[in-house]
Amino acid sequence: MSATRLTLPSPAKLNLMLHILGRRPDGYHELQTIFQFLDYGDEITFAVRDDGVIRLHTEFAGVPHDSNLIVKAAKQLQEQSGCSLGIDIWIEKILPMGGGIGGGSSNAATTLLGLNHLWQLGWDMDRLAALGLTLGADVPVFVRGHAAFAEGVGEKLTPVEPEEPxxxxxxxxxxxxxxxxxxxxxxxxxxxxxxxxxxxxxxxxxxxxxxxxxxxxxxxxxxxxxxxxxxxxxxxxxxxxxxxxxxxxxxxxxxxxxxxxxxxxxxxxxxxxxxxxxxxxxx
Ligand SMILES: C[C@@](CO)(OP(=O)(O)O)[C@H](O)COP(=O)(O)OP(=O)(O)OC[C@H]1O[C@@H](n2ccc(N)nc2=O)[C@H](O)[C@@H]1O
Ligand SMILES: Nc1ncnc2c1ncn2[C@@H]1O[C@H](COP(=O)(O)OP(=O)(O)O)[C@@H](O)[C@H]1O
The missing domain is CATH 3.30.70.890 (GHMP kinase, C-terminal domain)
Incomplete structure (x- = not known):
């Protein structure tokens, strides 16, 4: 029988450099940046439910349930895959919010990968990263999971191997x-x-x-x-x-x-x- 419960890490990232090249017609800025992960982050636990309900049990100060990127990621994936299963979610949050270390984006990516696994959707990384991009510019690099030189608004990714101090x-x-x-x-x-x-x-x-x-x-x-x-x-x-x-x-x-x-x-x-x-x- 396949697993119905899973605990996964949700690491932080650093931008080792960040250059702003210009502004696009939609107001977003074109960047060049290098993302590297930290072996430090939140931990998210998922348990499959068979009634289709998506429920984050951990409360976040200042972030309503349905605005949480974890819930948004789960709902989008459920909707786009047509999956009839639901999920209970708990998070041990240690990453500071709004600190530029990407906690929200990382939580969204961990949710996409965790549910792809538990719901046995078989989505490939390209498809998960494309869905992730609709949730935030930093989500795709967390989905792909390799340090990267990023361009565009952060979605064009080339793997890199910076030192790991x-x-x-x-x-x-x-x-x-x-x-x-x-x-x-x-x-x-x-x-x-x-x-x-x-x-x-x-x-x-x-x-x-x-x-x-x-x-x-x-x-x-x-x-x-x-x-x-x-x-x-x-x-x-x-x-x-x-x-x-x-x-x-x-x-x-x-x-x-x-x-x-x-x-x-x-x-x-x-x-x-x-x-x-x-x-x-x-x-
Ligand atoms: C610049 C980075 C580098 O990692 O900063 P951090 O959020 O990690 O600090 C990210 O790409 C941030 O991406 P993301 O997290 O999606 O940005 P949001 O908070 O959604 O952006 C808020 C607002 O900032 C502006 N914005 C954001 C990203 C970008 N490339 N150009 C922009 O002009 C837009 O006005 C946007 O509405
Ligand atoms: N699961 C989540 N974790 C953190 N922040 C979240 C989450 N869901 C929504 N948010 C919102 O996203 C904002 C940016 O969060 P975060 O990704 O941690 O910071 P940053 O983009 O500066 O690295 C938070 O201030 C919060 O309002």
Whole structure:
């Protein structure tokens, strides 16, 4: 008999660089960015129901049940596949929301892959990634599960193999609105496209950083603090700030200096998502 219950990881991502090339007619911005996963994230448990009902049992502060990306992903997949089964879902949420580490997008991707498995739909990655894109620009990379150079709004993905250092990720206690940053008149929107692969060294800047650092003093402080120890970078539109270290011990040493007002976590960078490693082990 096939499994009816499954627990899967839902990892975070970092944007190792992010360049904004221009604005499309629909208002969205054309980007070039490198996504890498962290071996750190939420854990989602799924249990099949035979009555077709989709129910997320864990409450999220400020996110109504039907607006949760987990529920949206499950409903879309059920509708588009014509599946008559339903699902009970619980999540152990440790990823900060609105921090630029992609928790919501990752949760959506884990849901798509988990339900494809439990409902035995047999959808391939292209189809799941295309559905994922309708939920958010960052969902496809989590569906495919490999570190990638991304173009367009993040949906054109080329697998890459950056180094996999240990990272210290600082979590300033502010949520940055992606829409607000992309509508700031001071945002750099004309970075020249990188045409060479792999992306040459020296291109690791994030074009959102100056605008985010100007608007959010807490992010500025985090960048200054981490900058005393390593190159401090912003992921996505923030608020999280990260830096790489050659070993866990060195990342832990800096992490130990953090206070209650500025927390963080240490995690290993990974080019294959822990979600995919777990799914592979089930086959
Ligand atoms: C820029 C990234 C990099 O990873 O930031 P983070 O969300 O991770 O911080 C993502 O691609 C974010 O993608 P996604 O998560 O889908 O963006 P949303 O929150 O839906 O976007 C909110 C708003 O930001 C603007 N927006 C977003 C993405 C983009 N490429 N161009 C834009 O102009 C649009 O006005 C959009 O309505
Ligand atoms: N399952 C989910 N996890 C996190 N955020 C969610 C989820 N579903 C909906 N959201 C909404 O999406 C927003 C962005 O969340 P998230 O993906 O964690 O941040 P970011 O895009 O900055 O990395 C949240 O502020 C929240 O309102």
């Amino acid at each position: 240990w990272y210290l990720v600082l979590v300033p206690q502010v949520s940055v609105s992606t829409a607000e940053i992309f509508s700031d008149p001071l945002l750099t929107r004309n970075s020249p496209p990188i045409k060479v692969r792999p992306v040459p060294k020296g291109n690791s800047r994030n074009d959102c950083l100056p605008v985010v650092a100007k608007r959010y003093p807490d992010v500025r402080n985090a960048l200054n603090l981490l900058g005393n120890f390593t190159e401090a970078k912003l992921t996505g539109t923030g608020s999280c700030v990260f830096g790489g270290f050659p070993s866990k011990a060195e990342a832990d040493k800096v992490s130990a200096l953090l206070t209650e007002t500025l927390t963080g976590f240490v995690a290993k960078g990974s080019n294959v998502s822990m979600l995919h490693r777990k799914l592979q082990s089930l086959l």
